[in-house]
Amino acid sequence: DIQMTQSPSTLSASVGDRVTITCRASQSINRWLAWYQQKPGKAPKLLIYQVSTLQSGVPSRFSGSGSGTEFTLTISSLQPDDFATYYCQQYEGYWTFGQGTKVEIK
Amino acid sequence: QVQLQESGPGLVKPSQTLSLTCTVSGGSISSGDHYWSWIRQPPGKGLESIGYMLYSGTSYYNPSLKSRITISMDMSKNQFSLNLGSVTAADTAVYYCARGRGYGYGIDYWGQGTVVTVSS
Numbered sequence: 001d002i003q004m005t006q007s008p009s010t011l012s013a014s015v016g017d018r019v020t021i022t023c024r025a026s027q028s029i030n031r032w033l034a035w036y037q038q039k040p041g042k043a044p045k046l047l048i049y050q051v052s053t054l055q056s057g058v059p060s061r062f063s064g065s066g067s068g069t070e071f072t073l074t075i076s077s078l079q080p081d082d083f084a085t086y087y088c089q090q091y092e093g094y095w096t097f098g099q100g101t102k103v104e105i106k
Numbered sequence: 107q108v109q110l111q112e113s114g115p116g117l118v119k120p121s122q123t124l125s126l127t128c129t130v131s132g133g134s135i136s137s138g139d140h141y142w143s144w145i146r147q148p149p150g151k152g153l154e155s156i157g158y159m160l161y162s163g164t165s166y167y168n169p170s171l172k173s174r175i176t177i178s179m180d181m182s183k184n185q186f187s188l189n190l191g192s193v194t195a196a197d198t199a200v201y202y203c204a205r206g207r208g209y210g211y212g213i214d215y216w217g218q219g220t221v222v223t224v225s226s
Contacts, residue, residue: 001169034212036153043202043219044153049212087153091210094166095143095155 002026002090006098012106019075021101023088028068032092035064035073038100039084047086048073078103108133110203110217118197118224124190128203128217135184136161141206142186143213144177146199154199158206159186193224 003026013019023033031051036044046055048064051071061076075082083105088098114126128142135142143158157167159177167175176189190197201222205215 032210036213038153043204043216044213045216046212046214050210055212055214089153089212091206091212094168095158097153097155100152 002029002093002096004088004090004096004098006086006088006101008101009099010102010104012104013078014106015078015080017078017106019078019082019103021073021086021088021103023066023071023073023098025069025071025090025092029090029092031067032090033064033066033071034089034091035062036087036089037082037084038087044087075103108205108215110205110215112201112203112217112220114220114222116221116223118193118222119226120194120224121192124188124193124197124222124224126188126201126203126220126222128186128188130184130186130205135179135186136181139208141208141213142177142179143204143206144188145202145204145213146197147202147219148196148199156188156190156201195224198222198224 005024007022033051035048038044052064063074085100085102087100109131111129118124141158144156157177159165174191179186200219202219203217204213207214
């Protein structure tokens with residue numbers, strides 16, 4: 001299995017901050033990486049696929065980058081609605097998710 | 107707008123089989139190259155892929171669960187189902203059905219999730 005490791009596990013930030021979450025794969029996954037946002041009691045929501053393509057309707061403050069084994073999700077200016085848990089997912093091999101990064105209010 | 111809805115028992119006894127059905131509306135499960143999938147989330151933990159099936163019949167199961175999983179599709183009812191056998195307390199989770207839009211596009215539609223508890 002391809003293992004996905006996210007960092008940090010928890011991130012404390014304020015509204016307006018620039019936030020970056022990192023996801024590392026145990027082997028190259030080319031561009032087969034997605035990011036999801038999940039709020040308590042809700043299903044995850046697709047934000048980005050193929051590393052950097054924004055899903056329809058997702059605000060442009062979200063962006064993704066990276067290649068090979070290292071990837072990042074950046075929120076350029078954190079908004080109140082963005083406090084949530086974020087997961088990366090690879091689909092190069094069998095689908096696996098990172099363990100999640102909780103973005104909480106500082 | 108595609109919608110997915112999970113249904114099935116909320117309580118399953120240890121060693122028995124967990125059976126869930128996902129009903130899809132707003133789109134056909136027999137069109138396109140969509141990945142009809144099951145994903146679970148144990149309480150307070152992260153997401154785990156269980157498996158997926160395509161209309162063509164191609165399926166892929168989580169290797170750690172493979173011996174206990176069956177995913178099937180009922181085109182006439184626009185539903186797909188999960189059977190997970192020999193359950194233990196470790197299978198207690200929120201179970202989501204979801205749609206992968208196509209290879210490389212991520213999981214774009216999710217059900218609301220259903221809580222399944224394994225307990226005697």
